[in-house]
Amino acid sequence: xxxxxxxxxxxxxxxxxxxxxxxxxxxxxxxxxxxxxxxxxxxxxxxxxxxxxxxxxxxxxxxxxxxxxxxxxxxxxxxxxxxxxxxxxxxxxxxxxxxxxxxxxxxxxxxxxxxxxxxxxxxxxxxxxxxxxxxxxxxxxxxxxxxxxxxxxxxxxxxxxxxxxxxxxxxxxxxxxxxxxxxxxxxxxxxxxxxxxxxxxxxxxxxxxxxxxxxxxxxxxxxxxxxxxxxxxxxxxxxxxxxxxxxxxxxxxxxxxxxxxxxxxx
Amino acid sequence: xxxxxxxxxxxxxxxxxxxxxxxxxxxxxxxxxxxxxxxxxxxxxxxxxxxxxxxxxxxxxxxxxxxxxxxxxxxxxxxxxxxxxxxxxxxxxxxxxxxxxxxxxxxxxxxxxxxxxxxxxxxxxxxxxxxxxxxxxxxxx
Numbered sequence: 227x228x229x230x231x232x233x234x235x236x237x238x239x240x241x242x243x244x245x246x247x248x249x250x251x252x253x254x255x256x257x258x259x260x261x262x263x264x265x266x267x268x269x270x271x272x273x274x275x276x277x278x279x280x281x282x283x284x285x286x287x288x289x290x291x292x293x294x295x296x297x298x299x300x301x302x303x304x305x306x307x308x309x310x311x312x313x314x315x316x317x318x319x320x321x322x323x324x325x326x327x328x329x330x331x332x333x334x335x336x337x338x339x340x341x342x343x344x345x346x347x348x349x350x351x352x353x354x355x356x357x358x359x360x361x362x363x364x365x366x367x368x369x370x371x372x373x374x375x376x377x378x379x380x381x382x383x384x385x386x387x388x389x390x391x392x393x394x395x396x397x398x399x400x401x402x403x404x405x406x407x408x409x410x411x412x413x414x415x416x417x418x419x420x421x422x423x424x425x426x427x428x429x430x431x432x433x434x435x436x437x438x439x440x441x442x443x444x445x446x447x448x449x450x451x452x453x454x455x456x457x458x459x460x461x462x463x464x465x466x467x468x469x470x471x472x473x474x475x476x477x478x479x480x481x482x483x484x485x486x487x488x489x490x491x492x
Numbered sequence: 493x494x495x496x497x498x499x500x501x502x503x504x505x506x507x508x509x510x511x512x513x514x515x516x517x518x519x520x521x522x523x524x525x526x527x528x529x530x531x532x533x534x535x536x537x538x539x540x541x542x543x544x545x546x547x548x549x550x551x552x553x554x555x556x557x558x559x560x561x562x563x564x565x566x567x568x569x570x571x572x573x574x575x576x577x578x579x580x581x582x583x584x585x586x587x588x589x590x591x592x593x594x595x596x597x598x599x600x601x602x603x604x605x606x607x608x609x610x611x612x613x614x615x616x617x618x619x620x621x622x623x624x625x626x627x628x629x630x631x632x633x
Contacts, residue, residue: 389594421590421599425514428587451518458515 229253229304231262233274234315235325244322246313247271253304259312260288260299263326276326283438286374290326291315296376296436317379332388333375336395339417344402345410361406368401368446370439377433377443383426390426391418393433393443399423400446403453412457419454427451521583524576531573538566559624567625574617582610 228250236244249270251262260278267274276299279285283301290299292314293307304312320328346355371394378384378392391399399418402408418424424447433443538558540550559566589602 383591386591387594419515421514423514425518425587426591428591455515455519459519 227253229262229309230311231266232311232313233263233266233325235274236322237273237324246315255305257304258300259290259292259297259302259304259307259314262304262312263299263314274326275324284372286372289317289374289376289379289438291318291379296380298374298376298438301438317375319379319381319385320375328375330375333378333392333394336378336391337373337398339391340395340399340414341402341410341417342398344405344408345413346407347409355407357406364404364406365401367440367442368397368404371397371401371437371441372439374438376436376438377441380432380436382430382432383428387422387426389422391423393427393447396424396427396450397441397443397446400450403450415454415457418450419458424451424454517583517586520579524580524583527572527576528580531569531576534569535573538562538569563625567621570621571618574621575614578610578614582606 231249231251232246233249234244235241235247249266251265253262258281260281263274263276263278267276276290277287278300279287281300283298286298288299289296292299292302293309293312296317299314314326316322316326316328320330320333323329373394375394377397378394381390381392383390384392396418399414403411403414403418427444427447429444429448431444434441434445437443539555542558586603586606589606590599593599593602
């Protein structure tokens with residue numbers, strides 16, 4: 227089956243504006259978009275530039291705008307797109323360096339602000355710091371994040387406001403704030419609860435829909451909002467307040483991901 | 493502090509605005525939403541469904557008679573409705589401003605402007621409702 231690929235092209239040294247170039251690829255049944263891009267690069271046009279690494283939806287390198295939605299090129303079968311033409315562009319909202327390659331510095335700066343590592347001031351135990359299955363269930367879904375940027379890049383607030391931390395960084399904050407072993411909750415809440423943090427989320431749900439790993443980004447941000455509010459107002463730990471910690475049921479994330487997978491965005 | 497994340501050298505993004513402001517506006521947005529449900533329900537029942545004396549036909553005279561019957565309750569309810577509506581709506585405008593404007597000084601100025609607009613309409617609307625209640629009371633006595 228021959229499929230037309232409209233690939234975003236932009237060379238900052240030669241092009242005044244970006245353009246799309248059309249390639250035709252003979253697609254076999256299970257070929258992914260990344261396979262097709264490789265075919266284009268290896269056999270048709272070696273100047274096409276894009277990032278890729280693991281081909282297993284683990285490294286998060288090949289996040290792209292494919293037929294109007296952010297997806298991992300290595301995880302998207304061309305046949306599943308059910309389209310005679312496949313449009314491939316760089317992740318929206320990120321500065322474009324060349325063709326399909328975007329600048330990740332602002333993205334990782336926001337991630338770094340959330341201190342994306344376990345902080346625990348207490349002396350380490352003899353073995354590992356342990357969690358109960360219930361404690362882990364609060365962060366299980368958030369740990370699936372592979373930092374591909376599909377969520378932040380699909381958020382209209384990020385497009386408008388470059389200062390907004392975005393769903394990826396906030397999910398990272400969530401992952402450690404709700405981690406029972408972490409003790410730097412207050413530091414992270416000062417960042418996540420700032421005006422450029424959780425409060426800029428308008429529950430558009432693009433980030434949840436477009437996450438290729440099924441991370442419930444929007445839901446995580448809503449849980450963070452409640453947590454931040456209770457922390458700021460000094461209600462944490464009192465028995466007057468209902469428990470705001472989310473516990474996702476088994477399979478819920480996958481179900482939402484699949485439901486979002488067939489949705490389209492205007 | 494500079495952190496190296498993977499191959500990218502990333503400078504943590506600083507907090508630019510006082511952390512508590514967003515918390516209060518978010519909380520009050522929820523509380524005013526609950527307030528809207530209560531006050532709007534009473535308002536709608538009072539204005540459109542409550543039949544006191546003149547049968548089912550809704551006329552200006554009928555509404556006037558309702559003011560006459562419950563002027564203070566009506567005024568208190570509608571001042572509550574006005575307060576919740578103004579805060580809820582204008583906080584939405586503030587959110588749009590914060591989405592579109594990233595300069596902290598411009599944000600502060602526009603927030604103050606939005607607050608002044610809200611306070612003016614709250615003052616004006618409340619004064620009208622209180623005058624109405626007082627007028628109905630004096631007519632009643």
